[in-house]
Amino acid sequence: xxxxxxxxxxxxxxxxxxxxxxxxxxxxxxxxxxxxxxxxxxxxxxxxxxxxxxxxxxxxxxxxxxxxxxxxxxxxxxxxxxxxxxxxxxxxxxxxxxxxxxxxxxxxxxxxxxxxxxxxxxxxxxxxxxxxxxxxxxxxxxxxxxxxxxxxxxxxxxxxxxxxxxxxxxxxxxxxxxxxxxxxxxxxxxxxxxxxxxxxxxxxxxxxxxxxxxxxxxxxxxxxxxxxxxxxxxxxxxxxxxxxxxxxxxxxxxxxxxxxxxxxxxxxxxxxxxxxxxxxxxxxxxxxxxxxxxxxxxxxxxxxxxxxxxxxxxxxxxxxxxxxxxxxxxxxxxxxxxxxxxxxxxxxxxxxxxxxxxxx
Amino acid sequence: xxxxxxxxxxxxxxxxxxxxxxxxxxxxxxxxxxxxxxxxxxxxxxxxxxxxxxxxxxxxxxxxxxxxxxxxxxxxxxxxxxxxxxxxxxxxxxxxxxxxxxxxxxxxxxxxxxxxxxxxxxxxxxxxxxxxxxxxxxxxxxxxxxxxxxxxxxxxxxxxxxxxxxxxxxxxxxxxxxxxxxxxxxxxxxxxxxxxxxxxxxxxxxxxxxxxxxxxxxxxxxxxxxxxxxxxxxxxxxxxxxxxxxxxxxxxxxxxxxxxxxxxxxxxxxxxxxxxxxxxxxxxxxxxxxxxxxxxxxxxxxxxxxxxxxxxxxxxxxxxxxxxxxxxxxxxxxxxxxxxxxxxxxxxxxxxxxxxxxxx
DNA sequence: TCGAAAAATGAAATCGGTTTCAGAGTGGGC
DNA sequence: GCCCACTCTGAAACCGATTTCATTTTTCGA
Numbered sequence: 001x002x003x004x005x006x007x008x009x010x011x012x013x014x015x016x017x018x019x020x021x022x023x024x025x026x027x028x029x030x031x032x033x034x035x036x037x038x039x040x041x042x043x044x045x046x047x048x049x050x051x052x053x054x055x056x057x058x059x060x061x062x063x064x065x066x067x068x069x070x071x072x073x074x075x076x077x078x079x080x081x082x083x084x085x086x087x088x089x090x091x092x093x094x095x096x097x098x099x100x101x102x103x104x105x106x107x108x109x110x111x112x113x114x115x116x117x118x119x120x121x122x123x124x125x126x127x128x129x130x131x132x133x134x135x136x137x138x139x140x141x142x143x144x145x146x147x148x149x150x151x152x153x154x155x156x157x158x159x160x161x162x163x164x165x166x167x168x169x170x171x172x173x174x175x176x177x178x179x180x181x182x183x184x185x186x187x188x189x190x191x192x193x194x195x196x197x198x199x200x201x202x203x204x205x206x207x208x209x210x211x212x213x214x215x216x217x218x219x220x221x222x223x224x225x226x227x228x229x230x231x232x233x234x235x236x237x238x239x240x241x242x243x244x245x246x247x248x249x250x251x252x253x254x255x256x257x258x259x260x261x262x263x264x265x266x267x268x269x270x271x272x273x274x275x276x277x278x279x280x281x282x283x284x285x286x287x288x289x290x291x292x293x294x295x296x297x298x299x300x301x302x303x304x305x306x307x308x309x310x311x312x313x314x315x316x317x318x319x320x321x322x323x324x325x326x327x328x329x330x331x332x333x334x335x336x337x338x339x340x341x342x343x344x345x346x347x348x349x350x351x352x353x354x355x356x357x358x359x360x
Numbered sequence: 361x362x363x364x365x366x367x368x369x370x371x372x373x374x375x376x377x378x379x380x381x382x383x384x385x386x387x388x389x390x391x392x393x394x395x396x397x398x399x400x401x402x403x404x405x406x407x408x409x410x411x412x413x414x415x416x417x418x419x420x421x422x423x424x425x426x427x428x429x430x431x432x433x434x435x436x437x438x439x440x441x442x443x444x445x446x447x448x449x450x451x452x453x454x455x456x457x458x459x460x461x462x463x464x465x466x467x468x469x470x471x472x473x474x475x476x477x478x479x480x481x482x483x484x485x486x487x488x489x490x491x492x493x494x495x496x497x498x499x500x501x502x503x504x505x506x507x508x509x510x511x512x513x514x515x516x517x518x519x520x521x522x523x524x525x526x527x528x529x530x531x532x533x534x535x536x537x538x539x540x541x542x543x544x545x546x547x548x549x550x551x552x553x554x555x556x557x558x559x560x561x562x563x564x565x566x567x568x569x570x571x572x573x574x575x576x577x578x579x580x581x582x583x584x585x586x587x588x589x590x591x592x593x594x595x596x597x598x599x600x601x602x603x604x605x606x607x608x609x610x611x612x613x614x615x616x617x618x619x620x621x622x623x624x625x626x627x628x629x630x631x632x633x634x635x636x637x638x639x640x641x642x643x644x645x646x647x648x649x650x651x652x653x654x655x656x657x658x659x660x661x662x663x664x665x666x667x668x669x670x671x672x673x674x675x676x677x678x679x680x681x682x683x684x685x686x687x688x689x690x691x692x693x694x695x696x697x698x699x700x701x702x703x704x705x706x707x708x709x710x711x712x713x714x715x716x717x718x719x720x
Numbered sequence: 721t722c723g724a725a726a727a728a729t730g731a732a733a734t735c736g737g738t739t740t741c742a743g744a745g746t747g748g749g750c
Numbered sequence: 751g752c753c754c755a756c757t758c759t760g761a762a763a764c765c766g767a768t769t770t771c772a773t774t775t776t777t778c779g780a
Contacts, residue, residue: 071766
């Protein structure tokens with residue numbers, strides 16, 4: 001917080017109109033051609049006599065000249081902008097990813113167009129098209145739900161795309177894939193739970209039409225199987241990655257007359273929070289009566305009651321890498337089809353207070 | 361959720377390069393001049409013979425022509441972009457405001473540049489300059505902390521700015537102000553608390569160098585005074601609008617040997633959450649032992665334990681109005697200095713479960 | 721000191737639109 | 751049948767950079 005409420009040094013700064021100078025102004029003032037000014041400023045490889053360079057630089061400083069990014073974008077091929085598509089910035093998970101994206105892009109001069117789809121396919125399509133119209137250099141898609149149509153469109157326009165947590169079962173259309181390796185985190189979660197003595201589990205999954213939901217669920221089951229617990233013994237309920245969906249799934253689990261599970265693993269933190277809410281409503285104490293584990297590690301998870309044990313996603317890193325790789329791709333020689341990049345980031349278990357040994 | 365994991369109709373859609381047609385292509389194909397195409401497309405006031413219009417439109421459809429927004433921005437005066445500056449998108453409050461901004465802008469063809477300052481003044485300055493370079497049509501500043509310098513710079517460049525919750529004690533430099541009227545919400549909160557029987561209060565404020573923090577605090581005290589409770593009886597601790605800051609302020613309040621307050625009003629939800637966290641750590645039950653009221657009504661407030669009673673800000677509306685007014689300002693005849701707009705949005709109390717009668 | 725190669729710079733085209741200004745059709749009033 | 755006023759449309763300038771290509775300077779070896 002080095003910020004401050006600056007008042008422009010007490011003296012009531014008058015708003016004096018700033019005339020935007022163009023490269024032509026600079027050229028005339030410095031007595032050189034626009035081409036020369038351009039070369040000095042945009043680090044061209046053409047050699048410039050030191051005297052000339054200084055002369056130009058002096059005028060630039062004097063006039064406070066800053067090149068018009070729009071004009072630059074038109075003549076150059078690049079706009080130094082990328083579009084970031086998110087289904088809901090309200091979800092802190094995405095917010096943190098975006099921070100990573102921005103931090104990686106800013107130093108390189110990139111600005112972000114933010115697009116919020118609100119889970120609306122048509123809106124997403126609209127956004128994609130406006131991004132194309134604006135000639136963004138690249139697009140980062142952070143959806144849990146992504147339309148393949150967007151990817152083909154983007155690919156057709158030769159716009160590099162980074163997709164996070166993609167469906168590995170279909171061939172990649174994007175140029176950079178950030179895969180999330182849920183294995184280490186989920187394995188640790190299962191070991192943690194089993195170690196605590198749990199034997200009866202339930203899972204609240206994301207929408208099952210999403211590959212990532214199925215992957216998380218299957219991995220959970222596989223790891224449990226390694227400890228002798230059969231998939232058939234695990235009750236799975238489908239959620240929607242939102243709090244309410246998690247809560248409803250929990251309702252279904254508890255309403256089920258069979259013996260209740262002693263531990264529930266939710267496919268994301270929001271749903272885990274929903275599960276805890278429902279547990280509380282039924283006077284089930286977490287973690288004494290029920291252990292809950294989430295996935296994501298959004299900040300509210302650390303401040304819930306009790307603080308949530310969760311499989312942490314490297315949120316910031318995901319964003320940072322997504323942007324870095326995209327820019328790398330962008331920097332590479334334009335010619336032709338670049339080989340798709342693909343990297344994997346690991347998850348890790350964060351143990352807090354929503355897990356404990358089951359009651360006897 | 362009308363979204364779906366579209367696979368582009370099973371047939372493995374090949375990525376066929378899409379050639380971007382230009383207005384010249386359209387003109388040639390339609391046998392008219394570029395000027396005519398432009399007029400047809402960008403709703404110029406020049407009359408076009410129906411036959412010509414249709415001919416052009418047909419070609420546009422056939423070629424799938426979409427005008428290059430960059431070129432359009434360069435020649436026209438407008439870019440149809442606005443910059444949104446936020447100190448932290450991780451805070452759901454800002455996220456929801458942004459949704460409002462986007463929803464208002466999208467139908468009018470505006471896209472958003474998102475800037476996250478992370479409370480860093482220099483970073484903010486960098487962002488402001490890049491936005492100017494990119495010739496955004498306007499800027500929306502959602503800070504609690506805003507540098508006046510930015511505003512003068514923006515004003516100097518004649519870029520309309522919308523400021524939310526500005527400091528009314530200094531003359532406006534921006535063209536649109538969205539004021540938040542805390543009065544109704546805070547009054548209702550005080551009446552609620554007093555009605556429950558509370559007599560000993562504490563307040564966790566935001567950073568006191570911020571006018572908005574002082575305003576919230578003073579209003580709380582004024583309303584209490586109306587019920588016969590003197591400012592001197594109210595313990596105030598300064599926070600930082602973050603969870604941890606709220607928690608620390610609570611620590612100070614509890615560590616204070618005097619009689620504890622039975623109700624605490626925090627200047628925002630994040631700090632209220634921090635207060636509840638600290639209360640829990642000290643085995644103080646909320647609301648039995650301590651009533652807590654926040655301000656903002658971010659979603660985690662509704663899902664905390666217990667759910668937080670709070671003074672709700674019209675978050676979405678703030679964003680929507682901020683953008684709407686800005687666009688209105690943009691639409692108005694360019695000539696000269698437009699009169700600054702100013703609107704006020706009211707707050708309102710949302711009673712949940714963090715408040716109850718004090719123990720006897 | 722001369723000439724050729726290298727270095728530095730400028731003129732002009734280009735990016736893809738919008739807009740001004742002027743010219744070409746059309747139609748109507750007398 | 752003529753002239754003027756509209757109604758449409760096109761040519762060209764312009765927005766503010768970058769970049770190619772050509773030209774002017776320098777630099778240097780012989």
